[in-house]
Amino acid sequence: MAFESTSALALLESWLASRLSADAQEWYNKKRADLGSDREFFLAFALVPRNLGKADLELTDQERSACTDWDPSNWTVDQAARIALLLAGPDQSFIARLEKLCATGDVGEQITLYQALILYQNPASLTQRAAEGLRSNVVPVFEAVAHRNPYPQRYFDDAAWNQMVLKALFIGSSLHPIQGLDERANEPLAATLIDSAHERWAAGREVNPELWRCVGPFINTNRLEDVKRALESDNPLSQEAARLALAASNLPEAKMLLEATEDKVLSWEEIHQALRHV
Amino acid sequence: MSEDPSKSNEPIKLIDPHVHMSARTTDDYERMAASGVVALIEPAFWLGQPRTTVGAYMDYLSSLVGFERFRASQFGIHHYCTVGLNSKEANNEELAEAVMEILPLYLQKEGVVALGEIGYDDQTELEDRYLRKQIELAKEFDMVIMIHTPHRDKKRGTSRTMDVLKEHGVDPAKVAIDHNNEETVKEVLDRGFWAAFTLYPNTKMGNERMVEIVREYGSEKIFIDSAADWGVSDPLAVSKTFRLMNERGITKADIEQVCYHNALSCYGQSGQINEEDWLNPLPVDQRNLFHGNSVLRGGQTPRVDEDSLIIE
Numbered sequence: 088m089a090f091e092s093t094s095a096l097a098l099l100e101s102w103l104a105s106r107l108s109a110d111a112q113e114w115y116n117k118k119r120a121d122l123g124s125d126r127e128f129f130l131a132f133a134l135v136p137r138n139l140g141k142a143d144l145e146l147t148d149q150e151r152s153a154c155t156d157w158d159p160s161n162w163t164v165d166q167a168a169r170i171a172l173l174l175a176g177p178d179q180s181f182i183a184r185l186e187k188l189c190a191t192g193d194v195g196e197q198i199t200l201y202q203a204l205i206l207y208q209n210p211a212s213l214t215q216r217a218a219e220g221l222r223s224n225v226v227p228v229f230e231a232v233a234h235r236n237p238y239p240q241r242y243f244d245d246a247a248w249n250q251m252v253l254k255a256l257f258i259g260s261s262l263h264p265i266q267g268l269d270e271r272a273n274e275p276l277a278a279t280l281i282d283s284a285h286e287r288w289a290a291g292r293e294v295n296p297e298l299w300r301c302v303g304p305f306i307n308t309n310r311l312e313d314v315k316r317a318l319e320s321d322n323p324l325s326q327e328a329a330r331l332a333l334a335a336s337n338l339p340e341a342k343m344l345l346e347a348t349e350d351k352v353l354s355w356e357e358i359h360q361a362l363r364h365v
Numbered sequence: 366m367s368e369d370p371s372k373s374n375e376p377i378k379l380i381d382p383h384v385h386m387s388a389r390t391t392d393d394y395e396r397m398a399a400s401g402v403v404a405l406i407e408p409a410f411w412l413g414q415p416r417t418t419v420g421a422y423m424d425y426l427s428s429l430v431g432f433e434r435f436r437a438s439q440f441g442i443h444h445y446c447t448v449g450l451n452s453k454e455a456n457n458e459e460l461a462e463a464v465m466e467i468l469p470l471y472l473q474k475e476g477v478v479a480l481g482e483i484g485y486d487d488q489t490e491l492e493d494r495y496l497r498k499q500i501e502l503a504k505e506f507d508m509v510i511m512i513h514t515p516h517r518d519k520k521r522g523t524s525r526t527m528d529v530l531k532e533h534g535v536d537p538a539k540v541a542i543d544h545n546n547e548e549t550v551k552e553v554l555d556r557g558f559w560a561a562f563t564l565y566p567n568t569k570m571g572n573e574r575m576v577e578i579v580r581e582y583g584s585e586k587i588f589i590d591s592a593a594d595w596g597v598s599d600p601l602a603v604s605k606t607f608r609l610m611n612e613r614g615i616t617k618a619d620i621e622q623v624c625y626h627n628a629l630s631c632y633g634q635s636g637q638i639n640e641e642d643w644l645n646p647l648p649v650d651q652r653n654l655f656h657g658n659s660v661l662r663g664g665q666t667p668r669v670d671e672d673s674l675i676i677e
C-alpha cells in the first residue's frame with residue numbers, strides 16, 4: 088500500500104502548511120489540538136470550508152510525485168484539511184466518525200470522504216463503505232469512488248469492480264479516469280458489456296465508445312461481429328474505439344480486420360477527452 | 366406600462382426562497398430554470414404525514430443537503446436549504462427531543478442558510494417550547510431564522526412569534542417572517558423583520574394582492590416565494606408575480622428587490638448563499654455539481670408557458 092495513515096496525515100498537513108494563510112493555519116491548529124470529543128470534531132469538520140476556503144490545491148509536480156498511484160490532482164484545500172482532521176483524531180473513534188459523516192454528509196463532504204478511502208486505516212475492511220458510495224444517485228459521489236481513486240483497483244473483487252464499470256457507463260459517466268481499467272479487465276465484464284451494448288442497440292441508443300476498451304482483450308469470433316458493428320457505425324469515435332479494441336486482441340481475425348481499416352488511431356485518453364467535449 | 370423584462374436581452378434572475386422541491390418533479394425544475402430561477406431555498410418541513418422516528422428525520426435532512434442539492438444542479442439551479450424542527454412535529458415530544466439532539470450536526474452543512482422553518486401551528490405548549498429552544502440554538506450558531514406563521518389565528522400568532530423572538534434578544538434583521546398577508550405586514554415591517562409573502566393558490570396570498578402590497582409598503586424589506594410543496598401549489602409563482610408586477614407598473618428596481626435581491630440580502634447573512642455561486646462559480650463546484658450542464662444556462666430566453674399570470 089502507498090501510505091500509512093500517519094504519513095498520509097503528514098503529507099496533507101505539509102500541503103496545507105504551504106497554502107494556508109496565517110489565520111487559516113491558526114484556526115486549523117486550534118481545531119487539530121481538540122479532536123477528542125465527537126462534538127468538537129463534527130463541528131470543526133463542518134466548518135472547514137468557511138474557515139479555510141475551497142481553492143484547488145494545485146499540487147506541484149514534486150508534491151504530486153510523492154503520491155505514487157494516488158491521484159489528488161483535483162483535491163481542494165478544504166478536502167485536504169477535512170481528511171487531515173479525520174485522520175488526526177483518536178484511532179478508536181475513526182470508524183464511527185467516518186460512518187456518521189457518510190450518513191449525514193452534504194454533497195461536498197461525501198465527495199471528500201469517498202475520494203480519500205485509500206488513506207484510511209485498514210482500507211481492505213472498507214469495501215462495503217466504498218460500494219455504498221457507488222450506490223449513490225449523486226454522480227459526483229459515485230465518481231469520488233470510481234475516478235482517480237486507486238481504491239477499487241486494489242480492494243474490489245471482480246463482482247464489485249464489474250458493477251462499478253457497468254454503472255459508470257449506465258449513468259453516462261466516463262471510464263478513462265477509472266484507475267486500473269486495463270489491468271482489471273476480465274472475461275465476465277466483457278460479456279456483460281457486450282450484453283449491454285446489444286440492449287442499447289435494440290433500443291436504438293448509442294453505445295459509449297469507451298465500452299470497447301474493456302472488451303478488446305476478450306474478443307472472440309462472436310464478439311468480433313459486435314466490434315465490427317462499432318467499426319461501421321456513423322460515429323467516428325466509435326470507429327476509433329473499435330480499432331483500439333481490435334489492436335488489444337490476439338485473435339488473428341481481429342488483426343486482419345484491423346489491418347483492413349485506415350490507420351488513424353486515437354488513444355483512449357483522446358477518445359475520453361473528445362467525449363467530454365461533445 | 367414599462368417594457369416587459371422577459372423580452373429584454375438581460376437574463377432574468379429570480380430566487381425562490383421557500384420551495385419544497387423534494388415534493389416536486391423534474392418538470393418543475395425545468396420550468397423554474399427556464400423562467401429565470403437561478404437559486405432556491407428548500408426549508409425543512411413536514412411531509413404531509415408525520416414522521417415517527419428520528420432516523421426518518423435525519424434521512425430527510427441528509428437528502429436536503431445531499432441528493433436534492435445535486436438534483437437541482439442538474440437543471441442549473443443552485444439549491445440551498447434551512448434545517449429545523451417544524452411546528453407540527455414539535456407536538457411529538459419524544460421525536461422532538463431526539464431531533465433537537467441531531468440538529469447541530471446539520472446546521473453547519475454547506476448550503477444551509479437558516480434555521481427554519483420554525484414557529485407556531487396550533488400554538489400549543491410544546492410548539493412554544495421547541496420554538497424557544499431552536500431560537501436559542503440559532504443564537505448559539507449565529508444563524509438566520511426562517512419563521513413559519515400559522516394559517517389559523519395568523520395575526521395573533523405572528524405577533525406572538527415576534528414577541529418571543531424579542532424576548533430572546535434576536536436581531537430582527539436576521540429573521541424572515543414568512544407567509545404574511547395584508548393583516549400582518551405592517552407590524553412585521555415596523556418591528557424591523559424581513560417580511561416574506563407566499564404566493565400559494567387558495568390558502569395564502571394571491572399575486573394581484575401582492576402587487577398592491579408592494580405598492581403600499583415598498584420593496585425595502587419584502588420578498589416573495591412560492592412555498593410550492595406536495596399540495597396544490599405553483600413553483601412558477603415567483604416568475605409569474607415578477608411579470609404581473611411589471612405589467613401593473615411596479616418599477617424594475619422594486620421588482621428585482623422583491624424577486625431577487627432581498628432574499629439574497631436576508632439569507633446571505635449566513636455566508637452560505639452568495640451571488641458569486643452562480644455568477645462566478647468556484648472550479649470545484651463546477652467540476653462536481655455543474656459539469657457538463659449547459660442545457661439551461663447562458664443565453665436562454667426565459668419563458669413561462671402559462672395562459673395566465675394570475676394566482677388567486
Ligand SMILES: [Zn+2]
Nearest residue numbers: 408410482592
Ligand atoms: Zn414551507
